[in-house]
Amino acid sequence: MQKKKVLFIDGGNRIFTFCRSLLDTTCTVTGAGLGEEGFAAAVEQSPDLILIDLEHSKEKGFALCRRLTLEEATSHIPVMILYSSDHEATVRRASSLGVVDYISKPIIPTLFLKRIQTALERFSGRVLRCPHCYRPMFYGWSFCPFDGNRLPAGRKD
Numbered sequence: 046m047q048k049k050k051v052l053f054i055d056g057g058n059r060i061f062t063f064c065r066s067l068l069d070t071t072c073t074v075t076g077a078g079l080g081e082e083g084f085a086a087a088v089e090q091s092p093d094l095i096l097i098d099l100e101h102s103k104e105k106g107f108a109l110c111r112r113l114t115l116e117e118a119t120s121h122i123p124v125m126i127l128y129s130s131d132h133e134a135t136v137r138r139a140s141s142l143g144v145v146d147y148i149s150k151p152i153i154p155t156l157f158l159k160r161i162q163t164a165l166e167r168f169s170g171r172v173l174r175c176p177h178c179y180r181p182m183f184y185g186w187s188f189c190p191f192d193g194n195r196l197p198a199g200r201k202d
Contacts, residue, residue: 048073049165052092054083054109060098060127060150067154068161079105084112087119094165095119098127100150103135107142114143123168125160127152 051072055061058076065074072093077086079102087095095113099106106126113119126139129150136147146164148157 049094050075050090050092051094051096051161052077052083052086052090053096053098054079054086054106055098055101060100060152063152064096064127064157067152067158071158071162072165079109083109084116084119087113087122088116092122094161094168095122095124096127096161097124099135100127100129103128107138110139110142110144123164125164 049072051068051074053061053064053074053076055076055078061076065076068074075086075090075092077083079097083097097106097110110124110126113122113124123145124143125146125148126144127148127150128135128139139147145168146160148160
């Protein structure tokens with residue numbers, strides 16, 4: 046069985062090394078910096094999942110999340126974020142940008158692994174997004190559970 050590819054986008058190196066060591070047995074993990082470097086790596090590698098650490102630059106990370114979910118080349122890739130606070134506003138903003146999950150720090154290894162595994166199984170490298178709010182949807186649904194908008198007629202994702 047082929048290992049799933051995870052792209053870790055981060056402004057620092059310490060948390061990348063820790064996350065890579067946790068995922069090493071089940072996934073192939075590569076790293077990239079925030080901004081254009083992260084977007085270019087996502088297009089080139091076409092990973093099964095993207096993890097973005099918002100610790101060093103929250104605004105840059107959110108801008109990248111938005112770009113990843115809107116651009117045709119990367120909109121099918123599920124995005125998760127890591128952040129060291131549980132502020133409701135951060136979670137709400139991440140959800141509005143189409144992020145599929147949120148992992149708060151400090152990272153609890155067993156919980157981290159389970160959430161990554163769940164995201165990889167649930168989205169299998171492809172995410173159908175609502176054309177109105179860009180949030181992820183399940184296949185076979187004809188409407189968005191978040192805003193109630195219907196998918197265009199004839200779409201059978």
